[in-house]
Amino acid sequence: MDDEGAAMTTTTPRTEIEPYDPGSVAQRWQQRWEADGLYRTPDHVEGQQNWYALTMLPYTSGDLHVGHWFAMAPSDVLARFKRMQGYNVLFPMGFDAFGLPAENAAIAGGVHPKDWTDANIERMRGQLKRMGAMFDWEREINSSDPSYYRWTQWWFLQLYRQGLAYRAEAAVNWCPSCNTVLANEQVIDGHCERCHTEVEQRQMEQWFFRITDYAEQLLDNDQLEWPEHVKRMQRNWIGRSEGTEVSFALETPTADGSDEIRVFTTRPDTLCGVTFMVLAPEHPLVSQITTEERRVEVEAYVEQARHTTEIERQATDRPKTGVFTGAYSVNRLTGERVPIWIADYALATYGTGAVMGVPAHDQRDFELAGKFGLEIRVVVAPPGWDGKPLSEAYLGRDGSQVSSGRFDGMPNAEGYEAIADHIVAQGWGERRVTYRMRDWLISRQRYWGTPIPILYCDDCGTQPVPEDQLPVVLPEDAEFKPTGDSPLKRHAGFLNTTCPQCGGPATRETDTMDTFVDSSWYFLRYVSPHDDEAPFDAEKAKLWGPVDQYTGGAEHAVMHLLYARFFVKMMRDLGLVDHGEPFLRLFNQGIVLSEHTKMSKSRGNVVAPDAYVSELGADVVRLYLMFMGPWEGGGDWSDAGINGIARWMNRAWDLATSPADALPAADGPADRDMTRRMHQTIRRVTTDIERFKYNTALAAMMELTNDMAPAFEARSVSQPVWAETVRRLLLLLAPMAPHVTEELWERTGNPYSIHAQPLPAWDDALAAVDEATLVVQVNGKVRERIAVPADISEADAKQQALASERVRAYTDGHDVTKVVFVPGRHLVSVVVK
RNA sequence: GCCGAAGUGGCGGAAUGGUAGACGCGACGGUCUCAAAAACCGUUGGGGGCAACCCUGUGCCGGUUCGACUCCGGCCUUCGGCACCA
Known part of the structure; x- marks a missing residue:
C-alpha cells in the first residue's frame, strides 16, 4: 500500500476506513439521546451548581431558517460547555405562539389560527430537534396553550390588584376602512399597509400596565452584565428628565373653574424669557379657553392634528405650525401677560401636555416665534454676546442671566437653582422628574392573543374575572372575516356572561394582550412548566434563580428586555421571587446575511438550513455558522x-x-x-x-x-x-x-x-514552549529572528540580539541609545541614532 | 440632528501596545486520473530583486511611544438605535 510517494502526502488510505455519513450519524444519536432522556434536567443534582441558559423563544412563523440556527446553535454550545464544566444546566425551549400573522392567515386562507400555529409548532419542533441541541423537551411551553395563558391572565389580575393595570383613553392608529387599530409598524407613510387608506388618530379605551412606576428601578441597570449599548438604549428609552413643574395663571378662569396651566420645564432659568404658551392640540383646556373669534381656526387645527398620525407628527423636519387661541395667561414670576397658542409639537402624552414658549432658548419655540412674529427675548446671555438678535436658540448652560429682574448677573446654572427655589417657595410649582417612557399599552383588538380577564357589569362596573374562573378561554368557533372587527366582539357566547359580584348580566372585555406580555414571564414557567397550581413553583424558581446567560437578537434590546425586567420586579414586590432581575448576563448575536443583505421573504433570499442539514449534516451547519465570524457580528451565508x-x-x-x-x-x-x-x-x-x-x-x-x-x-x-x-x-x-x-x-x-x-x-x-523565536527590532523594524531557549534571560537575549550580524548591519557606526527587552514576548527592541 | 458600533488581502475574518494577515474560502501551480470531479501537496497583501533580502501596507490627517490595527485628537464612510420628550 504505502510507498515512498505516499509518505510525501498526508493522504489517509481511505479504503481502510468508513467514510463519514452525517445523516445516519445524526439520526442514530438523536434517537438514542431522546430514548435515554440524556437532556432531561433535574431541578437539583447533589454536588452540582445550577446554571440557567436561555435563548429567546422563537415566534411560530412556520419554518426555521438559518437565523434561528445562528441564534440557537451557539447558545446550545455554551449550554453544553457549561454542562461539561460540571454544572446542572437548564436549557429549555418553547414557542411564542400568539400574534397577528396567525390571524391574518385565518382571514386570508380560512385556516383557524390555532391550527395554523399548531402545525407550525409541529414543524418547527421537528426542525429544532434536527439541530441536535440539548433542549429539555419535557419543559416545552406554548404561549397560546390555555395551560400557559391562564397564568398570563393570572399575572394581569395581580397587576390589576396592585393598581398596576388600568384602563384609560389613548390615541391609536385607526384605519377607517379596515375598521381596526393598527400597530405603528403597519402604518406606512401615514397609510394602512393593507388597504392604503389614510390612517387617523382615534381616542379609545385601552388597558395599560403602569411600567412608569418602575422607571427609576429600571434605570438602575449598572450591575447587569449586559452589552453597554443595550443598557444605554434602555436608559435613553426611559429618558429621565429633572426639572420644574410651573403653574401659569389663566387670565380668565374657565367655566368649570380651572385657573391655571401647568407646564414642565428643564430650564427654570429661562422663565423670564417666556413670550407665549403652547398647549398640545389634545390638551383638555383647549376647547375651554379658546375665544369665540378664534374658535373656527382652532377647531380646524385640532381636527387636522387628529388626522395626522403620531409618526407623521414626529417628523422633525416639518415646519412648525400652530394657532393662537385668543386666550392669555400670566407668568407669575414677571407678572407678564402671554398669549396661549396650540401647536402639534407639544405632545399631550409627555409632561403636562403644555410647554412654556421660550424662543430665545428652545429651538422649536424659536421656529414658531419666527414664523408668527412673536417676541424672542434673551434671558441667558451667551458668553461674549453682543446684544444682537440670535440666529438660532441659545441652548448653552454657560451663559448668565439677563432681563431676569433680581436674578440678573447670575451664571445661569445658579439662576436655574435660584428661580426653581423661588417658584417652589412661592407655591407656584415644584421640582419634578419626568420620564420619556410611557405606560405600556397592552390592549390589542385581536382574537389570537391572551384574553384580558375583565368583564363589565352595568351595576358593578369593571370586574376582574375571579382567579378560580381562569382561564378565560378563546372560543374556537369564532368567525374570521376581513372586517377588521375582533371576532371576539361578534361572538355572543364569549361576550355575554354573568357578573361574579351580583350574578347579573355582564359583557367580557374583548381585547387581548400584547404578545410581549406572554414573553415577559416565560423564563419562569420553564422551572415548572406543568404546574397547575401556580404560574411557577416558588421553590424551583429559587433553585434556578435568574437566567445566568440569556442570548438573543438586538432587536429586543428595549421592549422585551424592559418588559421582562418590569415583570420580575413586580413579582419580587409580590414576594414570588427573590431576585429583581430576570437575566444576569445578556449576549446579542449578530444577523446572518445572504448576498450581503438581510434575509427576507420578499427579497426571496432566505436560506433554509434543511437542505444543508440533509446533505452535510447538522454538525457541519452548526460549525459553519460559528466559523463565519464573531458571533456578535453576524455574517454572510x-x-x-x-x-x-x-x-x-x-x-x-x-x-x-x-x-x-x-x-x-x-x-x-x-x-x-x-x-x-x-x-x-x-x-x-x-x-x-x-x-x-x-x-x-x-x-x-x-x-x-x-x-x-x-x-x-x-x-x-x-x-x-x-x-x-x-x-x-x-x-x-x-x-x-x-x-x-x-x-x-x-x-x-x-x-x-x-x-x-x-x-x-x-x-x-x-502547554509551554521550550524554544522560542527572539525577535529583534531596530528602530521599530523587525530585522532578525533568532531561535533561543524559551526561558532566556534578559541579559542573554540582549547580548545575542546585539551580536547578530544582521542587527549589526544596522547598529555599526551608530550610537545604540536604548535596548528594550520584552520578557513574555521574546522581543528585543534596539534604538540607534 | 443626537447617541452608539465598525472600517485590516480577491472574500469571511485573526492579532493582552510587541513578528499584521492565524484559521477558512477563492484563485493559481502540481500529484492522482484516459479525462473530469473529489481528495491531497505547494504558492498566494502590493512593489522591487537572480538571490540573501529591501521598500511599502490595517479608511484619511496628526499625536503619544523604543514600538500603534490596538491608545489620544480631528475628519471621512458604512451600519444600528433614538428622533419635536419641553
Missing part, C-alpha cells in the same frame, strides 16, 4: 464557505478513525510537540468559548488537526499520545458538533455519552 467546514469535518473523521497500529508503541519523536499542541488547544478553546469566540475556538482545533495529520503520516507520534490527542479533540469539539463526536467517541472505544464527560483541563507547564 456562503455556499462556498460551508464546504471548507465539511472538508475539515471529513478530515477530522478520518484522523479519529484511522487505525493507529502503524504508530510506534511509545516514545514518538513528536510526542512532546503533540502534547504541547494539545494543551495549547484546550486552553485556547476553553477561553474562547467562554468569550463567545467560537470562530477562533474552531480555528484552534483546525490548527491542531493540521498538525496531527503529518505527524500521523510520518509515524512520529506514539500510539498512546495519538489516542489521547484524539480523545481530547473530540471532547473539545463535542459542544459544537454533538453528533459526530458522539459517534467517534463510541468508535474510539469510549463509554457513552461524550456529553456526560468533563471537559479536558490543560496544564500550562505542558
Whole structure:
C-alpha cells in the first residue's frame, strides 16, 4: 500500500476506513439521546451548581431558517460547555405562539389560527430537534396553550390588584376602512399597509400596565452584565428628565373653574424669557379657553392634528405650525401677560401636555416665534454676546442671566437653582422628574392573543374575572372575516356572561394582550412548566434563580428586555421571587446575511438550513455558522464557505478513525510537540468559548488537526499520545458538533455519552514552549529572528540580539541609545541614532 | 440632528501596545486520473530583486511611544438605535 510517494502526502488510505455519513450519524444519536432522556434536567443534582441558559423563544412563523440556527446553535454550545464544566444546566425551549400573522392567515386562507400555529409548532419542533441541541423537551411551553395563558391572565389580575393595570383613553392608529387599530409598524407613510387608506388618530379605551412606576428601578441597570449599548438604549428609552413643574395663571378662569396651566420645564432659568404658551392640540383646556373669534381656526387645527398620525407628527423636519387661541395667561414670576397658542409639537402624552414658549432658548419655540412674529427675548446671555438678535436658540448652560429682574448677573446654572427655589417657595410649582417612557399599552383588538380577564357589569362596573374562573378561554368557533372587527366582539357566547359580584348580566372585555406580555414571564414557567397550581413553583424558581446567560437578537434590546425586567420586579414586590432581575448576563448575536443583505421573504433570499442539514449534516451547519465570524457580528451565508467546514469535518473523521497500529508503541519523536499542541488547544478553546469566540475556538482545533495529520503520516507520534490527542479533540469539539463526536467517541472505544464527560483541563507547564523565536527590532523594524531557549534571560537575549550580524548591519557606526527587552514576548527592541 | 458600533488581502475574518494577515474560502501551480470531479501537496497583501533580502501596507490627517490595527485628537464612510420628550 504505502510507498515512498505516499509518505510525501498526508493522504489517509481511505479504503481502510468508513467514510463519514452525517445523516445516519445524526439520526442514530438523536434517537438514542431522546430514548435515554440524556437532556432531561433535574431541578437539583447533589454536588452540582445550577446554571440557567436561555435563548429567546422563537415566534411560530412556520419554518426555521438559518437565523434561528445562528441564534440557537451557539447558545446550545455554551449550554453544553457549561454542562461539561460540571454544572446542572437548564436549557429549555418553547414557542411564542400568539400574534397577528396567525390571524391574518385565518382571514386570508380560512385556516383557524390555532391550527395554523399548531402545525407550525409541529414543524418547527421537528426542525429544532434536527439541530441536535440539548433542549429539555419535557419543559416545552406554548404561549397560546390555555395551560400557559391562564397564568398570563393570572399575572394581569395581580397587576390589576396592585393598581398596576388600568384602563384609560389613548390615541391609536385607526384605519377607517379596515375598521381596526393598527400597530405603528403597519402604518406606512401615514397609510394602512393593507388597504392604503389614510390612517387617523382615534381616542379609545385601552388597558395599560403602569411600567412608569418602575422607571427609576429600571434605570438602575449598572450591575447587569449586559452589552453597554443595550443598557444605554434602555436608559435613553426611559429618558429621565429633572426639572420644574410651573403653574401659569389663566387670565380668565374657565367655566368649570380651572385657573391655571401647568407646564414642565428643564430650564427654570429661562422663565423670564417666556413670550407665549403652547398647549398640545389634545390638551383638555383647549376647547375651554379658546375665544369665540378664534374658535373656527382652532377647531380646524385640532381636527387636522387628529388626522395626522403620531409618526407623521414626529417628523422633525416639518415646519412648525400652530394657532393662537385668543386666550392669555400670566407668568407669575414677571407678572407678564402671554398669549396661549396650540401647536402639534407639544405632545399631550409627555409632561403636562403644555410647554412654556421660550424662543430665545428652545429651538422649536424659536421656529414658531419666527414664523408668527412673536417676541424672542434673551434671558441667558451667551458668553461674549453682543446684544444682537440670535440666529438660532441659545441652548448653552454657560451663559448668565439677563432681563431676569433680581436674578440678573447670575451664571445661569445658579439662576436655574435660584428661580426653581423661588417658584417652589412661592407655591407656584415644584421640582419634578419626568420620564420619556410611557405606560405600556397592552390592549390589542385581536382574537389570537391572551384574553384580558375583565368583564363589565352595568351595576358593578369593571370586574376582574375571579382567579378560580381562569382561564378565560378563546372560543374556537369564532368567525374570521376581513372586517377588521375582533371576532371576539361578534361572538355572543364569549361576550355575554354573568357578573361574579351580583350574578347579573355582564359583557367580557374583548381585547387581548400584547404578545410581549406572554414573553415577559416565560423564563419562569420553564422551572415548572406543568404546574397547575401556580404560574411557577416558588421553590424551583429559587433553585434556578435568574437566567445566568440569556442570548438573543438586538432587536429586543428595549421592549422585551424592559418588559421582562418590569415583570420580575413586580413579582419580587409580590414576594414570588427573590431576585429583581430576570437575566444576569445578556449576549446579542449578530444577523446572518445572504448576498450581503438581510434575509427576507420578499427579497426571496432566505436560506433554509434543511437542505444543508440533509446533505452535510447538522454538525457541519452548526460549525459553519460559528466559523463565519464573531458571533456578535453576524455574517454572510456562503455556499462556498460551508464546504471548507465539511472538508475539515471529513478530515477530522478520518484522523479519529484511522487505525493507529502503524504508530510506534511509545516514545514518538513528536510526542512532546503533540502534547504541547494539545494543551495549547484546550486552553485556547476553553477561553474562547467562554468569550463567545467560537470562530477562533474552531480555528484552534483546525490548527491542531493540521498538525496531527503529518505527524500521523510520518509515524512520529506514539500510539498512546495519538489516542489521547484524539480523545481530547473530540471532547473539545463535542459542544459544537454533538453528533459526530458522539459517534467517534463510541468508535474510539469510549463509554457513552461524550456529553456526560468533563471537559479536558490543560496544564500550562505542558502547554509551554521550550524554544522560542527572539525577535529583534531596530528602530521599530523587525530585522532578525533568532531561535533561543524559551526561558532566556534578559541579559542573554540582549547580548545575542546585539551580536547578530544582521542587527549589526544596522547598529555599526551608530550610537545604540536604548535596548528594550520584552520578557513574555521574546522581543528585543534596539534604538540607534 | 443626537447617541452608539465598525472600517485590516480577491472574500469571511485573526492579532493582552510587541513578528499584521492565524484559521477558512477563492484563485493559481502540481500529484492522482484516459479525462473530469473529489481528495491531497505547494504558492498566494502590493512593489522591487537572480538571490540573501529591501521598500511599502490595517479608511484619511496628526499625536503619544523604543514600538500603534490596538491608545489620544480631528475628519471621512458604512451600519444600528433614538428622533419635536419641553
